[in-house]
Amino acid sequence: MIAEDSVLLRVGLVKVVEMAGFEVVAEAGDAQELLAVVEEHRPDLAVVDVRMPPGFTDEGVRAALSIRRGHPATKVLILSQYVEERYAADLLATNTSGVGYLLKQRVADVEEFIEALRRVAAGGTALDPQVVAQLLVRRASDPVERLTAREREVLALMAEGRSNAGIAAQLVVSESAVAKHINNILAKLDLPKADADHRRVLAVLHFLGVGG
Amino acid sequence: MTVPPRLRRALVRLRRDIAFTAAGLTLHLLPLLLHFWVVMLALGTAFDPDPDTPVVLACTLPLEIVAGWGLTEPQRWRFRALCGVELPRLRFREAKRQFAYHLLIGPLLGLLELLLLALLVAGLAASLVLVWIWLVPAPWRIAHVGYTTTASYVTVLGLAALATVPALAGGLVRLEILVGRAVLGVSRSDELARRVEDLTESRAGAVDAADAERRRIERDLHDGAQQRLVSLALNLGLARATLTDLPPEARQVIDAAHREAKDAIEELNNLVRGLHPAVLDELGLDAALSGLAARAPLPVRLRVDLPPDLPRRTAPAVEAVAYFVVSEALTNVAKHAREATRAEVTVTRLGEILRVVIADDGPGGADPSGGSGLKGLAQRVRSVDGTFRMSSPVGGPTMMSVELPCPM
Numbered sequence: 165m166i167a168e169d170s171v172l173l174r175v176g177l178v179k180v181v182e183m184a185g186f187e188v189v190a191e192a193g194d195a196q197e198l199l200a201v202v203e204e205h206r207p208d209l210a211v212v213d214v215r216m217p218p219g220f221t222d223e224g225v226r227a228a229l230s231i232r233r234g235h236p237a238t239k240v241l242i243l244s245q246y247v248e249e250r251y252a253a254d255l256l257a258t259n260t261s262g263v264g265y266l267l268k269q270r271v272a273d274v275e276e277f278i279e280a281l282r283r284v285a286a287g288g289t290a291l292d293p294q295v296v297a298q299l300l301v302r303r304a305s306d307p308v309e310r311l312t313a314r315e316r317e318v319l320a321l322m323a324e325g326r327s328n329a330g331i332a333a334q335l336v337v338s339e340s341a342v343a344k345h346i347n348n349i350l351a352k353l354d355l356p357k358a359d360a361d362h363r364r365v366l367a368v369l370h371f372l373g374v375g376g
Numbered sequence: 377m378t379v380p381p382r383l384r385r386a387l388v389r390l391r392r393d394i395a396f397t398a399a400g401l402t403l404h405l406l407p408l409l410l411h412f413w414v415v416m417l418a419l420g421t422a423f424d425p426d427p428d429t430p431v432v433l434a435c436t437l438p439l440e441i442v443a444g445w446g447l448t449e450p451q452r453w454r455f456r457a458l459c460g461v462e463l464p465r466l467r468f469r470e471a472k473r474q475f476a477y478h479l480l481i482g483p484l485l486g487l488l489e490l491l492l493l494a495l496l497v498a499g500l501a502a503s504l505v506l507v508w509i510w511l512v513p514a515p516w517r518i519a520h521v522g523y524t525t526t527a528s529y530v531t532v533l534g535l536a537a538l539a540t541v542p543a544l545a546g547g548l549v550r551l552e553i554l555v556g557r558a559v560l561g562v563s564r565s566d567e568l569a570r571r572v573e574d575l576t577e578s579r580a581g582a583v584d585a586a587d588a589e590r591r592r593i594e595r596d597l598h599d600g601a602q603q604r605l606v607s608l609a610l611n612l613g614l615a616r617a618t619l620t621d622l623p624p625e626a627r628q629v630i631d632a633a634h635r636e637a638k639d640a641i642e643e644l645n646n647l648v649r650g651l652h653p654a655v656l657d658e659l660g661l662d663a664a665l666s667g668l669a670a671r672a673p674l675p676v677r678l679r680v681d682l683p684p685d686l687p688r689r690t691a692p693a694v695e696a697v698a699y700f701v702v703s704e705a706l707t708n709v710a711k712h713a714r715e716a717t718r719a720e721v722t723v724t725r726l727g728e729i730l731r732v733v734i735a736d737d738g739p740g741g742a743d744p745s746g747g748s749g750l751k752g753l754a755q756r757v758r759s760v761d762g763t764f765r766m767s768s769p770v771g772g773p774t775m776m777s778v779e780l781p782c783p784m
Contacts, residue, residue, distance in 0.1 A: 176611055222658055246645065271609075
């Protein structure tokens, strides 16, 4: 299901989402309509724009929060012209699974966007690199300073919600090298070792000050 | 028949001066009549005691007081409407000056006005004496032989008197303006104080209007051009992903267009974000700054220390200026201090002062008077009464410190 007030962009989004193999059950032009449609169709995934009528402020974020509370089965991927770490913190505060928060322009990188869609639909997280950068600015002190540049890259990619394979592909290194980096990072930041991707993301986000 | 322009101007001026004088006469002679009445009553009591007189006398006193204050507004109207001189509103302030004007100086001016108008009327009457004589019955003319000589003298005298009226009227009006301004006007310091008040208010209005305009531009771009660009990039991305069997030249063109579109989005986003980010209105300064710091091309450490127990958020205009300062400063660091390896942004609120400090370890040598960016920065800081300091010795480090007043 897709909620976006710009008709032009909505058409494009539908195309991309269908290309990813999802079926679009409904479209909405504002937050109220979105909530009504979610109530009716119970979709697996809602792609939501942040700024929608009537107020053009953060309606999308608020709608997403109420969807995550009322219908935990519906995952939410939020798109925004500008990402703000404060909204990310709100979104992740209750439940980090099945939440995505990306810059709108990321939809242009079709393959990557589809990958993020699938990750969120599967109950993972997809955070925009910009959000992660903002979170790191806030924590530009303490143990993060002790990481090497490469380790910091890996930490950022982890925070975005990527899997080991995803990180390895992004940095063009082997998965075992990524695993080694991750172990070092977890040790340096005093984080619990976790096998499951998602638990690890949780720990990292928690460390960055967002997520429950 | 055309009137020569000089004569026409003189006539218009004369008409204005006479109207001003006549209006002044009524306003100035009212208190004179009052005084006259009071004096008569007092003299009457002295020479011929009457039991009612003291009571009547007591009633005249409030009338004098009412005149002392109440005549100010009509006088303001007269000065403004009839000769374009703006006197301040005095109401009950400066009672001494108002009473002096209306009860002492006014009557004297009234006498001058009376003389002038009398001269005008007499001049008119005298210069038309032959007409009067022509209107009286013929036997009178026969009885007063030789009247024409006398009448001619009188006519000439009348015309001479009329000829002096414009100059006298002009002089009297100038005198009245002088006296009016001196007595009912404002002192220089009062005027300056009022001017400062007005300017402060209008400047705040201008600052707010500029902020509102920036918000509007941000909103228009967000709803228009930015969505179109994203849609364009998305379609190019779809083309890239789906049209896999194209010749390599065509693929290259699509790739290039896709990249261009994404760069355009990035550029426009940064520009608009520098204008006025929506998050600034919704979540305030602290939230908005992390976006700036994260997008800077060098590592930025951000510390925002706003006491959580503030009664209310900093005024939007001040927040906007603080945001703009950080945005411009980081842009400058990226542009001019390429050797800088790190920057530090600290925002603290201390009592009624919001302090924004931006430091970088670049090569220094920044000149606030030369660079247009820094000049604009200093101007915007001054627009909310802030102070702007900069130290940038050659060899670095550069430090910019801005203090913005936020009245509680």
